[in-house]
Amino acid sequence: MATTLLNVDGINVYYGAIHAIKDVSFHVEEGEIVTLIGANGAGKTTTLQTISGLLRSKTGSITFEGKNISAISPNKLVSHGLAQVPEGRRIFLQMTVEENLEMGAYTQPSGGVAQDLERVFSLFPRLKERRRQVSGTLSGGEQQMLAMGRALMSHPRLLMLDEPSMGLAPLLVEQIFEIIQNLNHNGSTILLVEQNAQMALSVAHRGYVLETGKVVTTGTGSELIESPDIKRAYLGG
């Protein structure tokens, strides 16, 4: 039986007076791809940032591998096995590709970094060609690969991706989702936030639909893709 890796239970997050996340609960089992979908401003990024500790919930709890992590600082959570590819990639534009990856390995013992670099380069050969290039000069797709590679450098047990398809051409989006599926086949557990509901649901085992800070529907990927409500609201049909 699969074990629960991440359990989010009744969190409420505020930006000053704005109540952005309202009693949100969901869980991710080991080995799954779980997606959070929803329109602009639904609260997807806020949810991820709360899990990674950049924002705090007023109530409820977040447990990771059975441990309550809701009060742990974001930099410490990395050693617990959480990694996030933030919205808009947020790579270090003035640093080289290789330096960005090294930053991803910041919590790792230095002895294994060279090997991890090779592992990431074999996933993203484009990055290897450009390892000495300043990353601000990479294309959007390459920057997304770098952001993903950087997150993988810390050997996360849960990889959280915030809109990896944002701003990419359709062909590249497909490539990125293929990589996500491959990572999952090789054992990575993934929490995927997307506005591209079609793509996200087609790769996800399960999904949750967020609307104005609340979970309104949940189900398996295929259930949600077939649901008339979802089709109308998110899949343009």
Place this chain on the structure above:
Amino acid sequence: MTFLSHIITGLSLGSIYAIIALGYTMVYGIAKMLNFAHGDVIMVGAYVCFFAVTSYQLPAILAVPLAMVVCTILGIVIERLAYKPLRQAPSLAVLITAIGVSYFLQNSAQILWSASPKSFPSLFTVGGNKSLGLFGGQLQISYTAMATVLACIVIMLGLTWFTGNTKMGKAMRACSEDKAAAQLMGINVNFTISMTFAIGSALAAVAGVLMCSAYSYLLPTTGSLPGIKAFTAAVFGGIGSIPGAFLGGVLLGLIETFTKAYISTDLSDAVVFAVLIVVLLVKPAGLLGRYVPEKV
């Protein structure tokens, strides 16, 4: 010969500005704040060295590291007590706090060490001589000037190597670009900022010792004007840039010295700032700075 000697004076003054400016620029680059108390840390470093040498008869080789250690701790404490609580506050609040810390240090120095000037001993002598005579004694180069220029070059190269090659140095650059993303890498941003203050303050101590050794005059307000000029130098070279602070400092020292020599002693500061304004009009990011438009 006088021209050469002006060059040497200018280089040595500029090297002092550059060492101070390197501290300014490191802190600005990473903490994104102007630490106006930086100049007063210089003064504290100079006093520590002064008392170590005159009251405790310590040799310079021990007195200078002692001043660096004291200033490093002072820098970390200032950051922890005055600036860290304001991490989320508007930058104007931080700026006013920094000005407050600056006056606090000056007034404390006045209470502890009195407002009367101390005559700082010359720390750099060889065989009892303060300077090396060249061309049959026509050109005198003080050993303090040599030490200053050498220290400045070593510090600039050291910092460049540190930020480019060490894990901590790279983490500093990551923090300077994006603190939230740096945290998501596992970097302890508070610790990194603390280390930046430590480095900047240790450099301030070095600058203080070299400056007082060159001008043999120490007051609680000694650090104030050089601090402002070094800040100018950092902006001149491109704030946040290590080679920029170096270049800005050295140019500022040369401009100041040559203005004093050939135009007017009274006008030298006005000329320095006029040059700064012209440079910023032509290159808003400074000589070596990158212009990053404000994100909206």
